[in-house]
Amino acid sequence: xxxxxxxxxxxxxxxxxxxxVTDGDGFGDINNKSGQIRINLTNSINSTDTVDRFNTTCVxxxxxxxxxxxxxxxxxxxxxxxxxxxxxxxxxxxxNDTAGxxxxxxxxxxxxxxxxxxxxxxxxxxxxxxxxxxxINKTSNNDPVIINNTGNKNIGVGGVTVxxxxxxxxxxxxxxxxxxxxxxxxxxxxxxxxxxECNGTQMVNGTSGTAAPQAITVANxxxxxxxxxxxxxxxxxxxxxxxxxxxPSQVSRQTYNTAGASSSPWSVxxx
Numbered sequence: 001x002x003x004x005x006x007x008x009x010x011x012x013x014x015x016x017x018x019x020x021v022t023d024g025d026g027f028g029d030i031n032n033k034s035g036q037i038r039i040n041l042t043n044s045i046n047s048t049d050t051v052d053r054f055n056t057t058c059v060x061x062x063x064x065x066x067x068x069x070x071x072x073x074x075x076x077x078x079x080x081x082x083x084x085x086x087x088x089x090x091x092x093x094x095x096n097d098t099a100g101x102x103x104x105x106x107x108x109x110x111x112x113x114x115x116x117x118x119x120x121x122x123x124x125x126x127x128x129x130x131x132x133x134x135x136i137n138k139t140s141n142n143d144p145v146i147i148n149n150t151g152n153k154n155i156g157v158g159g160v161t162v163x164x165x166x167x168x169x170x171x172x173x174x175x176x177x178x179x180x181x182x183x184x185x186x187x188x189x190x191x192x193x194x195x196x197e198c199n200g201t202q203m204v205n206g207t208s209g210t211a212a213p214q215a216i217t218v219a220n221x222x223x224x225x226x227x228x229x230x231x232x233x234x235x236x237x238x239x240x241x242x243x244x245x246x247x248p249s250q251v252s253r254q255t256y257n258t259a260g261a262s263s264s265p266w267s268v269x270x271x
Contacts (some may be wrong), residue, residue, distance in 0.1 A: 001110060001111070001112055002014070002111045002112070002214065003111075003114060004080070004111055004112070004113050004114065005113075005114045005116055006080060006081070006082045006084065006113065006114075006116050006151065006152050007082060008082055008116065008118040008150045008151055009082050009120065009148075009150035009226070010082060011079050011080065011081055011082070011115060012079070012080050012081075012082075012112070012234065013077050013078070013079055013090070014039075014077060014078050014079075014111065015077045016075060016118030017037060017076045017078070017091070018061070018073055018074065018075050018076070018092075018106065019034070019035075019037075019073070019074055019076070019093045020064070020071050020072070020073050020074075021050070021071050021072050021073075021074065021095045021103070022069045022070065022071035022139070023070065023071060023097055025070060025071045025094070025097070026070045027054070027063040027064070027065075027071050027072050028063075029097050029098055029099075029126070030071065030072045030085045030095060030096075030097055031096045031097060031098050032060035032072055033060070034094075034095045034096040035057075035060065035072075035074030035090070035093070035094075035095045036054065036055065036056045036057075036058060036076075036090075036094050036095070037054060037055050037058055037076040037078055037091065037093050038052055038054040038078075038080065038092045038093075038094075038095065039051070039052070039053050039054070039078055039080075039089040039092070039111055039181075040052045040053070040088075040089060040090055040092070040120065041084070041085055041087050041088075041089045041113070041148070041193075045090040047145075051084060053076045053078050053079060053080050053081075053084070053089075054078065054161050055076055055077060055079075056074035058074040058075060058218065059074065059075045060072055060073075060074060060161030060193055061073040061074065061075045063222070072095075074095065075094070076093070078163070078194060080113065080268065080271040081117075081225070082118075082150055082151060082152060083149075083152055083223045083224055083225055083226075083236055084113060084152055084161075085113070085152055085223065086114055086115035086116075086152055086153065087108045087111050087112070087113060088110040088111070088112050089110055089112075089113055090106065090108070090109075090110050091106070091110060091111060092104060092106040092108040093105050094106070096124050099105070102228070113152070115151075115152060115153045116151040116152055116153060117151050117152055117153045117155070117270060117271060118149070118150045118151035118218060119147050119149055119151070119155075119246065119270045120147075120148050120150055121145055121146060121147045121148065121268055122145070122146055123142060123145065126140045126142060126143060126145070126242055127140065127141055127142050128139050128140055128141060129141050129184070131244070131247045132247065133247055133248070133249045133251070133253065134246075134247060134248075135246075135247045135248075136245060136246050137194045137195055137197075137198040137243060137244075137245060138243070138244045138247065139188070139197060139198070139241065139243050139244075140241070140242045140243075140244075141196050141243065143188075143210065143239075143240065143241050144188070144231075144239035144240055144241050145240040145242075145268065146231060146236045146237055146238075146239060147221060147237065147239075147270065148226045148236060148237055148266065149218075149221040149222070149223050149224065149226075149236035149237070149238075150226065150236075151223065152223050153223065154220075154222050154223055154234075155220055155222075155238075155270045155271070156220050157215075157218055157219065157220045158215045159215075159219075159220065159223065159270055159271050160215065160219035160220065160238060160240075160268070160269075160270055161213035161214060161215050161216065161268070161269050161270075161271070162201075162203065162213065162214055162216060162240070162266060162267070162268050162269075163191050163206060163211040163212065163213040163214070163266060163267045163269075164179030164182055164203035164206055164214070164266050165179055165206045165207065165208065165211050165258055165259060165263050165264040165265070165266060166178045166179050166181075166202070166205060166207060166262070166263055167179070167256035167257055167263060168205060168256065168257070168258070168259075168262050168263040169251070169252065169254050169255070169256055170254055170255040170256065170257060170259070170260065171252075171254045171259070172252045173260055173261075173262070175251040175252050175256075176251070176256075176262075176263075177244075177247070177248060177251065177256045178205045178248075179203040179204065179205050179206050179211070180193070180202065180203055180204055180205040180265075181203075181205045181244060181245050181246050181247075181248070182202070182242060182243065182245065183197065183198055183199070183200040183201060183202045183242075183243045183245055183247050184197070184200050184201050184203065184205065184216050184240055184241070184242055184243075184245055185197040185199065185200025185216070185217065185240075185243075186200075186216060186217075186218060186219040186238055186240055186241070187189065187200075187239075187241070188239075188240055188241040188245030195243055196241075197241035197243045198243035200216070200217060200241070200243065201215075201216045201217045202245070206264075206266045207262065207263075208260075208261065208262050208263050208264045209264060211264070211266075211267075213267070213269060216240065217238065219238055220233075220238065221233070221236060221237065221238045222234075222236065223239070224259070232256070235249075240268070247266055
């Protein structure tokens with residue numbers, strides 16, 4: 001069985017699939033432009049539909065005669081997308097003779113498309129407007145972070161994690177806003193208690209080089225076509241919104257970020 005991986009975020013060509021077509025009237029009776037290949041996987045993308053990838057212009061390699069049979073060898077390639085599901089894809093090849101008589105072979109040969117976990121996200125940096133000491137439940141002014149599933153594995157609940165690090169003062173470097181003061185949630189809006197994302201998954205304090213990744217409640221990313229760009233499961237996307245639960249009153253007024261020697265950039269991961 002042929003094994004094939006997808007290419008993250010783009011298409012992949014599966015090359016050099018060869019099949020032979022014979023004809024009792026000789027290879028000259030075969031339409032040498034009729035070779036086709038179709039591969040399919042049922043229940044691939046969030047539905048009961050069969051996903052098909054095909055090529056109707058397989059190349060005539062050469063005529064052959066063997067064991068009293070005369071025929072033509074065809075060589076095919078077929079394109080799969082990064083969101084095409086993992087599993088055993090059935091191969092169906094076919095051709096016509098010059099009279100239009102159609103033959104096909106779907107005897108159970110298959111291609112195993114392997115599972116790939118991958119993602120890209122943007123923006124890569126979050127900001128907040130100027131804040132005052134003691135303020136609570138302040139949301140980022142440039143979220144959400146959009147995660148694109150650029151592989152073909154469905155990322156289930158618990159598979160999206162964020163590791164947060166303490167933000168260090170840029171001027172007074174002994175002052176920190178701890179990462180435990182932040183929460184993350186895949187939904188935003190205003191609820192009875194304030195911004196919804198402020199009731200999300202709370203981060204755990206993490207120093208430079210050390211942080212505990214937190215699984216973001218209900219976040220998940222079904223594989224899908226990112227070019228739909230509607231920030232839903234159909235487009236293989238998930239949103240993350242960020243809230244600063246409390247601006248500590250005991251720290252100094254200055255810029256805080258993850259650029260200091262005692263901090264590290266936050267990380268978002270999928271599995």
